[in-house]
Amino acid sequence: MTEEGVKSDRDNALFEAGIKLGALYHQFIGTPVSIETVEMIEKAIESSVSLQPWVDSVEVCIDRKKVREIENQFKYCELNGEMLDVKVAILYGTVEVHARVKYEAGMGYPLMRVEKITEV
Amino acid sequence: MTEEGVKSDRDNALFEAGIKLGALYHQFIGTPVSIETVEMIEKAIESSVSLQPWVDSVEVCIDRKKVREIENQFKYCELNGEMLDVKVAILYGTVEVHARVKYEAGMGYPLMRVEKITEV
Amino acid sequence: MTEEGVKSDRDNALFEAGIKLGALYHQFIGTPVSIETVEMIEKAIESSVSLQPWVDSVEVCIDRKKVREIENQFKYCELNGEMLDVKVAILYGTVEVHARVKYEAGMGYPLMRVEKITEV
């Protein structure tokens, strides 16, 4: 058993990476978006995630093709998990965790996953 | 009694104004924001509201003073109802409704109100 | 032109009806839900909408068939606009407005609409 006092940088980096993905997903899903505003929404999500502790970088990509496919008669749609691809790098002490949320069509699920863990 | 078929432009404009205020408030409350990102978040909210039907104009103002007051040790805070001031103009047919959500300190409440109804 | 002072009960009821639909939609979209929890989520949405001013009644129905269709390997899905059907009755002074948000497959859109306006 490991009490809080002996959590490693790696432990903390992984926990923080999870927080960021869970938070941004449930904050921004549902936001109205169109081809014209998609870049601004990407930047807004990036800037809001960047503020949070231990975020080293964040890259948001919203799938323009899916925005076009599901846009309604008013030429916009709601941001959903199928069109969102976000990569976050968390640096905690000496450990960097690269995590990502991206829709997996086969699973029908916006999978949150750790892509790489690096000692720096 | 009035069935849907005989709703007036005024009726529709008021209903749509309410939708926009309720929607943006519950979409964006909780978003991380700082003095550095506040302008980008204002623009992102404006652009997402502007996409919606019958929106003629929208103006978002986030109170920098309140952002500073409640920012945490990491120099950001969550967007909340005390710092948000949004004016929306809805044009439906010949009627324009100017509505607003703004915190009323005396009521402890982000009051949504209609400020003006105009025949155009 | 009509200033705030001369808004009618009808005006206010329509504006408030819009607020409630916009708010609940953007608050609850994205919530994890399954066949087992769907009734509890319906009740939670109803109870939270009921608290708001001038709400006379609210009835939330989440489409079980759609929940089943899109549930993932973990047997749940996110609440989305295709499965949500909410009827709200707003009573302001002498006017009751019955409004609803329900997905319209033909429009690809969770349409918010006024179904009835009654003098009481």
Next chain:
Amino acid sequence: MTEEGVKSDRDNALFEAGIKLGALYHQFIGTPVSIETVEMIEKAIESSVSLQPWVDSVEVCIDRKKVREIENQFKYCELNGEMLDVKVAILYGTVEVHARVKYEAGMGYPLMRVEKITEV
């Protein structure tokens, strides 16, 4: 450097714990709540978190005293980070992580933290 293939149960449990806390916080903040509905909202949050993969238990406590303090003239308030206390236990393989989000008045911040990591 450690690629995805060699993540440990501990790594995964910590990442998943972070996801759950970030997600629930940004999903439910802003929900209207009163003394009468607070228990139902606690149960709804618990049931929605419980659906997610690797959640062993979840316990939501909303501070009644704070609800009363900030309730408005209509006798409700919005759920915010100051009144929310959530404990989640994530079981991934042989590792259990106990995590929590709870407001820390001294930090002015709803701190998400790992309270215990156990080999089972």
